[in-house]
Each structure stands twice: as C-alpha cells, then as structure tokens.
Amino acid sequence: MFRKIKRHLRLGKQQINIDTIYTGIDEPLPKNIEKVKKRLDEIFSGCDDFIQRQMVCGEDECIRILVSYIDGLVDKNILNRDIIRPVIDYLSSKQAHDEPKLVYQRIKECVVSSSDFEEIQSMQQAVYKIVSGDAVLFVDGVKDALAVNVKTMQGRQIDEPDTEISIRGPREGFVENLATNMMLIRKRIKSPNLKFEIIQLGVQTKTDVCICYIKGIANEEIVKEVRKRLKKIKTDAILDTGYIEQYITDNRLTLFPIVGNTEKCDKLVAKLLEGRVAILCDGTPYIITVPYIFIESIQTSDDYYDHAFFASFMRLLRSFALIISNLLPAMYVALVSFHHTVIPIKLMITLAASRQGIPFSPFVEAVLMITAFELLREAGVRMPRTIGQALSIVGAIVLGEASVAAGIASNLMVIVVAITAICSFVVPPLIRATMLLRFAFLVAANFLGFLGISFVAVAVFIHLCRLRSFGIPYMAPFSPLTASDIKDSLGVVPIWAMLTRPKILFPENTKDTVGIKRQEVDEISED
Amino acid sequence: MEKARISSLQLFMLMTGFLFGSTLIINPIINAKNDGWLAIIIGGIGGTLLLWVYATIALLNPSKNFVEILRSRLGKVLGNLLALLYVWYFTHLASLVFRNFGSFITTTTYLYTPLEVIITIFAIVIVYAVNSGIEVVGRVSELLVPVIPVIAVLISISLVTIHDFTAFLPVLENGIQPVIKAAYAFLTFPFGETISFLMIFPHLNKRKNLRRVSALSALSVTGLFLFIFFRDITALGSHFIYQATFVPHITSVLIPGINLEPLLDVNLLIGGGIKIAICLYAASTMLANIIGADDYRKFTTSLLTFCVVLSIWIYENIFEMFNWAEKVWPYYSIPFQIFIPLILLVLSLIKKNKTTLTDSAEQ
C-alpha cells in the first residue's frame, strides 16, 4: 500500500521537474539595450514591483544605461549611493567615454562602489540575479551586464531561540537570513578550513542551500554523501530544512529523528567541531546536522558548560525520563490488569480502591487520558499565546479534578499521565517518537502485560540497531561499542578530559589537538 | 553471501546469550541435586573444549561457512545431505526453545493465554531481527545481553537474607554417576548447540580472536550458571529444587517485599530470543547455501513458520518436554555435536598437514 503511494508521489514530482521557469529564456544578452528592456518587461510582465531605471547621457544620448531591479528586494539607499549616483556623476563628468565598451569597463572598474558584483552574460543569469535581489546594470552596446549586490538586509534580529533554552551559554540563535547565519558560524570558527558550499535547490524557489563543514575534521566520505544526496533532491520548493531532512534521511519510515536540527549557534559549532556536517538553508533558522545518533537526543549544550557531575546526573535523569515517558502508562496497565502477584498488598489495596467504580478498563482509561493530554498539548502549541492561560486552567480542571470526581478516571491514572507528560518534555527531540510508541506499548501491555511490553521493547531495540544515519549506526557508541566515546553518552566527563573527537563519526583527525596524524579509519570502522 | 561483519565483542555477547538461552528453564543440572556445581564445572570445562574444537574447525577452513566446510571435506553429495540434516537439527532446536519459553510463560504468569499466541508473537519479533541481518542481531545482543547477569545479580542480592551457605553439602552423596550424567547433559545443552555458530564465525572481523572469544564466553557462562546454581540451592535447598518445575521462577518469587518475576521473563526472553535467532539464521543460511539462493532472507519466514508449528506439534505435555530434554536430547545430539565435528576436525587437520607438506616439498 505504502509502496504504491510512494510510487505515485514519485511520478508526480517528475512531471513538475519538466517545466522549469527558466526554459525559454536561455539566450545570450542582446547588445541593444532596448531589446533587453523589452525582453525583461516581457518576462516580468505582471510584476509591478519590477523596476527598470534608464539613464541617458553623452552626445546624442549615445550612452544609455539601464538598471533593473525588484523593488523591495534591494536597499534603495545603497542602490542610490553605490550605483545610481556614481554612474550619473561619471556620465555627467568630463572623463566619460563615448565608446560603450570603455564606458562599461570604466563603470565596472572605478565607478560602482559596491564590493560585491558579478559579470553576467546570459538572460537567464540576469533574471536569476534580479529575482535574488541584485540590481543588474546594462550598458547599451555591450554584451555583458553587471549584477551588483545591493540586497536589503531586512529580517529578524538575532535573538535567543524559543525552542532551545539554555541556562548558561551564548544566547544567539540563527535567523532566517543565510548570510547572517554563515556570519554567525564564521565568527566562532576563525579558520579557513571552515567551508561553505552553496547550491540552489527547488525548481521554483531556487533556495540557497549551504553545506557547511570543517575540512580536516569532518569525514570526506560523509561530506561527499551529503553532496550526493542533496543533488538528488528534485522538488518544487525548499521552504525549510525540514524538507531537506525528509529527502536525505537514510530511513524514511522511522519514528526516530535521524537528522538533527538546531537553532543555537554554539550547539551547531560544537557539532561541526566534532566532525559533523551542517546544512543551512536560506529562509529558516533551523540548521540540520548529519550524522545524527540516538544519544544526541539527550545531550544539551548546557551539559558541557556545567560541572561534569551535575551534567552526568542530568543525562541519567533524562534517560530515565525517556524510559518513564514511554513505559509508565503501559506499566500501570500491566500492573493493574496482569501482574497482581507483583504488587505488594498495601499498594494493591490503594490501587484497587482507586479503581473502584471506574466504568472503563485500565487500558481505555489510559488511552482516554493520554489522548486528552496530547490534545491539550497540541492546542497549547497552535493557539494564540493570549488564550494560553484559559486553556491551562480548563485542562487542569478537566484532566485533574473533574474526571476523577465524575468517576471517569482514577486518581492514580491522573498521576501516571501527569508524570508521563512531565517526563516527555525532558527530551524534546524524541517527543514525537515517544508519543506514538507510548500507544504501542499500551496496546502491548493490555494484550500481554509485561511480556508484551518486553516484546515491543525488543522490537524497538532491533529497529534502533537497524537504523543508520549517513552510514553511522544509530545506537553508537553503545552498539557497536566504541569505548572511547562512552565519555560523552549517558554520563559526561569534564571538558578537559575529552581528549578525542567522537570516533564513531570517523573524523579525519581523531585528536582534538591539531596536527596529529590521521588515525587508521578502517580499524575503527571494524570495531 | 552476506558481507556482514561482527566484532569480537558482538560474537562474545551472541555466544553468551545463546548459551544462557533457555537453559535455566530446563536445567539439566537438577538431576545432580547437591552436586550440581560439580556437574556445572565439569560440563563447563567440557563445553569450553568443545567450543575450542568448533573454533578450530572454523580456523582451519578460513572464510568458509559450515556448508562449504562440509562440502569440501566430505564431498558434495554427502556434504549437502549432512547440511540438510543440520538444517533440521537447528530448526528443531529453535522450536524446542520456543516451546520451553512458551511453557514457562504459560505456567508461571499467563495461565489462560494460549501457548500458540505467545510463541507466534515471539516469532514475529525474531523474524524481524533475523531479517535485519546478523550485524543487527549482533548489535542488539550487545545492548541486551549485559542485562542478563545484571538481573541475575539483582535477584541474588535481594535474596541474600535467606541464604543457607552450607546447602550444597554433602558432596557426592549419590556417587559420581549422576554428576557425570548431568555434566554430559549440560555439555550437549547448551554448549554443543553452539555448532550453529559455524555459520557465523566467517563474519567475525578479527579471526585470530575466534578461539579466545569462544572459550571466554563458555567460561563466563559457566561462571554465571555456577553463581545462579549456588543462589538457588542456598535459597531453596536441594529438595525444593528437585520438586520445582521452574526453579528460577520460585527463586524470584521468594524475594521479600517485592516480586521480581517479570525481570526474569525479560532475562529468558533475551537469552531465548538470541538462541532462536541464531538457530534460525544458521538454518536459513544453510538452506540457502544448499539450494544455491543468494539471500538467506528468502527462507527465514518459511522456516520460522515451520518452527512455530513444530514447537506446538512436538510435545503433548510438559512431562514429555522434561523427559525429552533430560533423556533423549543428549543422545540424539551426539552425531550432530560430537561425531561430525570431530570427523571434520580430523579431516581438516589432515588436509592442512598435506598442504604444509606439499608447500615445504615445493620449496
């Protein structure tokens, strides 16, 4: 069934790919500026924000210059300062040449005062430059044109990301602008080895997507693989790294995240320095990192800034919370409806008394309560912030008080759901996986008690061990066991004791200290 | 042929899990009563030697799996025939483990759940594991097998208040014969069953560790069983052990205040699961090799179906199960576990001597 759906989807995509917006304009730029103007007007017909500014000068008005841009994309001040005014000054000055070629040369070399310009030859390039926010300057009688970067830098201010809060450490988060993001990374790694490779993806959107890695640390194989997989993407639009994420994952049918994403600069830089590859995308503050392994879900950047003992304790607590949030409702159901022999008598009396008069079986009760909680959570996310208060009050009353008073749910069930909910928020990357697994465990528990839970747990373990992220086993460093990487798994050693980079990523340089010879990667890969 | 590679640690974990398997459910040691520890030591040492033999066979025939060894040493026809017998043997073994596990579960906790249902669900989990490849099974075992000793120790620690440390006395009350018998039974179950690892040895990435890893896992399992035996006998006394259907269950129920029985189920699930997965992998790989199919996955489902049906078919009642495991299995296993491997060892040694002779002659 799924295969069929997938096949359909694939067909649909191929049809889209055929009509690119740039077909039909694959032509060299005409020499005549009138023709250029006419052609551009034709292409941008209906785009009222498209502006062409013509400047005429010289004897017989033989020097004609055309500046084309899209209003709003360019910063008008810069445009005036860097292009219009110098050009007009030059044209009206005495040094102005008559020969168009010389004029063009002159403008290129000493008139336009922008640092960032490019010479273009074809109409296609011109159109692309215009839609990406450059001003393109045509000189009559010259085949080439000049694309000057006068992009406006409007966008969100750099501020602290809402999704990843840290107590300590830098508060800078990424923004939607690719250049700003690149700047933020570059600011932290002052090394020519930090590489940015930009490619355009998305037939319609032509979004800038940037592969970022540190040469000499990141494994070349992984970088190559990332390049390969990105190039394979054939789609209409890339609006967020989430799109890319879904295209490049190793396993499309998994609940677990096998591509990481972050909004925090310091976190991303740390991952780059460990040898991971980041993929940035224009228009989104979320940057994805590959390869991503399971243990990263319970790591936070605070772990490294804090004292190691405290950090290790928090790690253990988080893993415990992960288990609890998956298993607690199922355990409750298993205990109440199967394993009466396990419960000590005093607890048994409490349990039995709290269940008295409840019309539903424990399983139904658990499903109802958990569903109610998930609804509440979802509503809290989607709803305007101002009504949040009202919702939480309603939720607390409905879930906590009224359902017990009405005899729909037992006291203990409310406690169980509450603890589960709290625990599920402790490990944000796995919230989605946990949400669904919880139901699977519940069904299993209702069917076979602890045995059912164990069966499902083993199946989940098998699944986790099957998963790979860009060739790296997902459950590393536990299985396959990589002894040197245990230092940063369930516990964490102080930062001065982290002498080597994670071996599981097969970095080019395993030692943190630069200049030590490359380790034998093959040997590691077999361990 | 699958190009999977497993590390020494993974092999160790797989072997340990395999040897642990369902041995606790049908413990051949019980017949030796107080002297079970002697039987465990003798059987364990014998088992280590046996594993050493199997590992040597694998080392003498580098990068060949069991079917290829059989074929090259015994000729194509006889080799294929014996390989087919081994397919039966492993399938049979897997179905026995299914049945043991199912019987245990339905006796101790799930009185009303049908045996078939438990076995089938177990089987589905296992087919998922086996179809994921031996590499994944190895990785899963790396995660799960360490749980076994942890739980064993946990139960023992909880029981420490009711130990009687002289319970294993007197030594050799009934003479040496029951001890030898129990030790032999212990040798064939579980140690001799590791013959199935001859299908997995070719996947080991560092072949020079092979003998060491096998011996080490045999010894550590012997140690674990010794530990569990002392725990049981000091907590229960020999009379009680002899009476009980499932000894570990009773031990786990004795803990004051809390009942850790579900943990025991988990333990058996892990051990039994790995054992069945290995057997199934070995059987389906051998079958694929005999028939000349490129992928063993083609036969996992069908063999598993057969295993499940066989496990229900094989015994009518629980006494038959115990009787068979105690009386028939050790003798039924002789050709599979001892005769054929020894013949292979001798033939391989002769071949090796010949080649070294011819090599030296050429020089």
Next chain:
Amino acid sequence: MKIKIIILLILPALLTGCWDNVDLIDINLVTALGIDKSEDGKIIVTVQVIEPAALQSTSSSQGKVGMAQTKPVFVESYKGETISDALISMKAMVDKRLFLSTVQVIILGEKLCREGVNEALDFLHRDYQVEYLADVLVARGCSPKDILKIQPEMDVIPAMYIKGTIENTELRAKVKRTMLVELFKDIENKCRQITIGQITKENEKTVNTEGTAVFKDGKLVGWLNQYETRGFLFVTDRVKNTIITIPMANGKMSIRVLNSRGKMDVKFKNGRPYRLSIYVDLEGNIAEYTGKKVLDAPTDMHTLQMTLSEEVKKEIAMALRKAQKEYSSDIFGFGKIVHKYHPQYWKQTMDQWNDIFSSLPTEIVIKSRIRRSGLIKSPMTKDE
C-alpha cells in the same frame, strides 16, 4: 518491513481476546486462608476477602456523608473434596474470582494437622499465585473460621492484625514464625521435622499467638508452650529480641536479650553419633529489676550472667526433652548436620533418625553476657 511487523504485532491484539487480562476491580483480594478437615473427611476452606473501597473510606475519610458503610472484610467457607475444588466451588457464594497472591496468613485446622498437612501443601505449592512468604499458623482449640471471623479493633483487616502479632515475635520470641516456603523445604525432608506457630482465640476481638505445634512426618503430634518455644528458637538461632525473667533475691529481674546466636552440632565417635551439642551465645541488658539489692560491682554481673544462662538452659532443656522423649521428633534439624557432614551414616539410618535422635544424650552450653543496666544503676527500692 517495519509496517508489516507493526501490523502483525497489533493484529492479534485486536483480533483476539486478552486472556490473562483481569482488572483489579474484578478480583477479590483474599488476605487469609483457613484450611481444615471436616468430620466426613472433606476439606473446608475459609477465605477472608477484603473490600478495598470500604477500607479506604474507613481509614481516610471515616465514611462519606450519605454513603452506607460497607464492611471492609467478609469471611466465607466452603466444603470440598480438595482445596482447589473448594476454592473454585466457593464462587457459588462469592461474586468475583478469588485472588490468592495477597494471602498474608494461612491458618491450618487442628484436625487437618493431626491427619497430615502434606496434602494441603500440594495445592499451595502448585498454584502459581500463592504467596510463598505467607505466614502459616495452626489453630488450637478452635476452627480456622473462628479465628478468621474475629473483628479486631487494632486493624480493620484481621489477617493483617494476625500477621502483625506473628511478625512481632522478633521482639518476644514466643511463637515460631513459619513461612509457607519453609514448609515446602522441610515437608519431605527427613533431616528436620516441621514446626508451625500456634494461634488461639482469646475473644471476639483478639487472638493469641504463643507456642508452637510440633509435627512428625507431617502429622501434628503435640505442642510446645511459650517457654519451650523460646528454648527451641534459641537453639535454632531465631531469637532476635526477647525478655527473660530470672528470680533474684527479694524480687525478679528481667533481662532484655538483644543478640543471640545458636549453634547445633552432632558429635560423632567411631562413626556413630554419641552426643547432641547445643551452643548459645547471648547478650543483653537489664530491663527491669524489682528486687532491692544494689548492683554496682562487676561481679554482680557475673552472677547475673550465670543465673541467666541457667534460665535459658532450663528452657532449652525443656524443649529438648519434649522433642526427644515425648514426641520423638527432630524439630531442631540435627539430622541436617548428620546429612551434611556424615552422609554415609545418614544414608543407613535416615529412616530411624527420629529414634536415634530421641536416645542421644545432650549437652547445652550457654554463654551469656549482660552489658548495661539501662538508664538507672540502682533499683528504685533499696534494701536499707
């Protein structure tokens, strides 16, 4: 593949029933089990079932307004061919299934014990739900049902109340606490005869657990009183705390035993046993003194220790005499020592061991120490 597995895992869960899935509210929690034999040789099983909701309301809110107070406990009995038969057939009178894992005490009737407890134990051993750590008692002078029907004021659940009185034997050492699992260990064991604590009914609200029932080959043969029981417990190293009263000049003195260690041995000569040896080490403080002598010299303590040893020795001798001469039953487990350290001899004489045990001379060595005298040194009433 994954989808397939998920579907297949969930499919049976949806299609078939959940066989062992029993909700807590659909079971009756049995807290005590009484087993006796009727005159016509059938088994009478008595169960004490609790009503959790009623328990909660009595303990916490003392009954909500408008709610009828239900009784937290009810007791039913049924006559059947075997225990399991009686238990299952009892459902004619009981609404939900009886759940045995919460059984706290099992009370055996005197008649059943006289005829042998082995057959009663089989079911308890075989059933997967029965709690092995339940306390077993023998009802003396009344039927188990009489005892289970009491309405104690100290605890709403009679079974918990009885278990409590048994558990505090740690402080008084006057009743032998026997858990079900110990019976399983010893019932077919010729090395040691079983002993079970004794329970009697005082009145409608209280019971009394003092003394021990002595069995021989699974049959009740007699009783030990509370002092003999203590002697027995001293030997078998089960005394943790107790009060021993010794006569003194012009009054009595009670010693609180804080620590005691008992050891047994069978002395062999020429391949046959010739003496049973008992060693007890105990340590205690002065708990009470009603005499008038001022205690201040260290030698006073020495004499006290001597007297204490004599007192303990007397109790042990009493128990030993009863076991040897009256009942001829090796309740102490001397046979175990013979079995462990002299297996050859044991093999030959296994069946006559009780007789041999009865004929052997005994030696009792008591070492007692009194350490402290409590918060006061001298007695309240001084001898002027």
Next chain:
Amino acid sequence: MNNNMMLILAIFIVLSIYDVRKFIREKESARVIAAYAFIVVLSLVLGFLISIGKRPSSPAEWIQEILETMGVIK
C-alpha cells in the same frame, strides 16, 4: 477445533504471501520456490491437522523410538 492455531496460521499465510510476491517480482529460480513451497505447505498442513485435533505423532516420538530401537536409551 483450535481457533488460536487457525489465527496463527492466517498470520503466517500473510507473511508468506509477502515473500511469494517478492519471489514473483524477482523471478526467483524454481529450486528456491520449490523448497519454499515445500516448507510452507508442510507447516500449514501440520498446523491445520493440529488445529482440527488430529495431531500426528511428533518427531520427538520418532526420534525417541529410533534411539530406543538402537538401544542407546532405555
């Protein structure tokens, strides 16, 4: 009549249908299909016999008898 057994056979039939589809798609050799069909049909028939209550004597018994006639065990 054992309904559980029937259900379980149904599950395994579903599993093997997946396999068979793959075989057809990949144009598997006849030997593989024959071996596969043999095992599956054998187990289904046996399972069916067990589920309708006509359990044939099991291999365990055969092996025991063979060993007994050989005189290995008593």
